[in-house]
Amino acid sequence: MQTLERIIEEHPFFEGLDHGFMDLVLGCATNVRFGKDTYIFKEGDTANTFYLIRQGNVALEIFAPQRKPIIVATLGEGEILGWSWLLPPYHWKFHAHVLQDTRAIALDGKCLRKKCEENHDLGYEVLKRFAGIVAQRLESTRFQLLDVFSAQK
Amino acid sequence: MTAAAAQFDAMVPSACVLKQVTKETPDTFTLAVARENGSGENAFAPGQFSMLWVFGVGELPISISGDPSKHDELVYTVRSVGKATHALVSQKPGTEIGVRGPFGHGWPFQAARGHDVIIVAGGIGLAPLRPMIYEVFQNRAEYGRLVILYGARSPRELLYRKELAAWARQPETQVLVTVDYGGIGWHGHVGVVTTLFKYARLHPARSVAMICGPEIMMRFVTRQLQEHGLQEQNIYLSMERNMKCAAGFCGHCQYGKHFICKDGPVFPYAEIAQLLDKYEL
Numbered sequence: 001m002q003t004l005e006r007i008i009e010e011h012p013f014f015e016g017l018d019h020g021f022m023d024l025v026l027g028c029a030t031n032v033r034f035g036k037d038t039y040i041f042k043e044g045d046t047a048n049t050f051y052l053i054r055q056g057n058v059a060l061e062i063f064a065p066q067r068k069p070i071i072v073a074t075l076g077e078g079e080i081l082g083w084s085w086l087l088p089p090y091h092w093k094f095h096a097h098v099l100q101d102t103r104a105i106a107l108d109g110k111c112l113r114k115k116c117e118e119n120h121d122l123g124y125e126v127l128k129r130f131a132g133i134v135a136q137r138l139e140s141t142r143f144q145l146l147d148v149f150s151a152q153k
Numbered sequence: 154m155t156a157a158a159a160q161f162d163a164m165v166p167s168a169c170v171l172k173q174v175t176k177e178t179p180d181t182f183t184l185a186v187a188r189e190n191g192s193g194e195n196a197f198a199p200g201q202f203s204m205l206w207v208f209g210v211g212e213l214p215i216s217i218s219g220d221p222s223k224h225d226e227l228v229y230t231v232r233s234v235g236k237a238t239h240a241l242v243s244q245k246p247g248t249e250i251g252v253r254g255p256f257g258h259g260w261p262f263q264a265a266r267g268h269d270v271i272i273v274a275g276g277i278g279l280a281p282l283r284p285m286i287y288e289v290f291q292n293r294a295e296y297g298r299l300v301i302l303y304g305a306r307s308p309r310e311l312l313y314r315k316e317l318a319a320w321a322r323q324p325e326t327q328v329l330v331t332v333d334y335g336g337i338g339w340h341g342h343v344g345v346v347t348t349l350f351k352y353a354r355l356h357p358a359r360s361v362a363m364i365c366g367p368e369i370m371m372r373f374v375t376r377q378l379q380e381h382g383l384q385e386q387n388i389y390l391s392m393e394r395n396m397k398c399a400a401g402f403c404g405h406c407q408y409g410k411h412f413i414c415k416d417g418p419v420f421p422y423a424e425i426a427q428l429l430d431k432y433e434l
């Protein structure tokens with residue numbers, strides 16, 4: 001069985017992270033599992049955690065009054081779930097609905113935020129990595145907004 | 154046949170009968186068509202297209218979406234987007250339809266032998282790629298791994314769902330499907346087709362990629378493939394611009410120095426990279 005340390009070290013999100021920083025990150029990590037059809041978090045809840053998905057599939061859902069809920073993205077193996085823990089007011093903006101049994105590493109955002117405040121080099125490394133993910137998701141959302149498969153072009 | 158006779162021949166539709174119409178999605182139908190004289194002269198290469206003539210309406214280019222090893226009929230998958238396509242998908246079995254072709258340069262299946270094949274399709278773009286997928290399965294030993302990445306707008310707009318599931322069960326094959334918008338009840342991926350790359354097991358150095366979909370999608374996909382290390386010369390795209398004669402005479406489908414009808418519709422990316430980014434060409 002892989003240790004928590006190995007899993008985090010081998011995760012692409014932490015690739016190249018200095019060993020000293022890795023120890024700080026590890027102190028905030030735990031192994032978690034979520035059953036199919038449960039919710040990891042719901043819109044409006046306090047966001048104090050993020051997840052490295054190891055296996056499974058999680059849908060980000062939005063609900064709007066008088067409309068059916070829609071899934072805006074799904075996240076699977078190797079992906080990062082959640083960045084609302086990083087910026088005030090630390091509230092989730094979506095529901096995270098488990099579509100398939102999911103295993104993940106949960107990282108305590110509060111604990112990591114504190115360590116990042118104390119050590120700005122670690123803070124820079126973490127922010128740089130999240131900025132990459134946010135940029136990728138923004139590009140995908142722009143592409144999605146183009147609605148390229150609609151009949152009207 | 155003289156060159157002039159061959160040119161004339163390319164312009165004359167042959168009489169065919171619509172044998173079967175199958176609904177794929179709310180606006181997309183698969184049509185099976187056979188020659189009226191019963192001849193089985195229906196050989197085509199994956200990626201080629203025909204000009205289909207709907208009497209009283211007009212003529213339109215449609216890719217052949219059937220199995221290239223079956224010569225008794227021609228199969229097309231048509232999305233109703235306007236007057237001609239609507240008329241075509243509304244025809245009843247038994248109706249006469251004119252067919253010209255097959256035309257154009259299709260997918261480079263001979264050059265792809267010995268390589269892994271990456272198929273990336275968006276929406277109706279899976280139709281012109283389906284014959285290539287059949288070609289790989291029929292000559293399985295000739296090819297390496299087959300990776301199919303397919304994106305559609307929503308779950309109900311996915312083509313060939315049963316076949317996708319059957320292909321996914323084949324050895325040395327990975328099929329990943331995504332939709333731009335998923336409703337509750339859809340348990341597959343949601344996100345644009347490029348988001349599938351992170352789940353695809355690719356070996357870029359030994360792969361040939363074939364892409365068909367809206368041009369903007371092909372641009373995003375090509376960029377991703379290059380970021381994954383695929384060489385420009387191993388990426389092929391099907392360009393589906395409107396055309397009239399389909400035989401390279403009229404210039405209607407001119408695209409830079411190319412005529413899509415006779416030089417394409419499939420082009421190596423390296424040949425059209427400059428044009429793909431140009432607005433309003």
Ligand SMILES: Cc1cc2nc3c(=O)[nH]c(=O)nc-3n(C[C@H](O)[C@H](O)[C@H](O)COP(=O)(O)OP(=O)(O)OC[C@H]3O[C@@H](n4cnc5c(N)ncnc54)[C@H](O)[C@@H]3O)c2cc1C
Pocket residue numbers: 151152153202213214215216217230231232233234235236237238239277280281392393394395396418
């Ligand atoms: C080589 C080639 C192969 C094709 N293969 C297929 C196929 O297998 N199945 C299929 O359903 N269609 C295919 N097409 C597209 C098809 O020919 C057009 O959708 C059709 O000609 C539109 O005619 P219409 O009178 O129904 O629509 P129009 O009234 O002419 O147009 C309706 C709408 O569709 C858009 N449109 C028209 N032509 C195209 C096009 N080529 N690409 C994207 N949008 C278009 C128009 O901009 C407009 O918004 C192919 C086109 C080419 C050039």
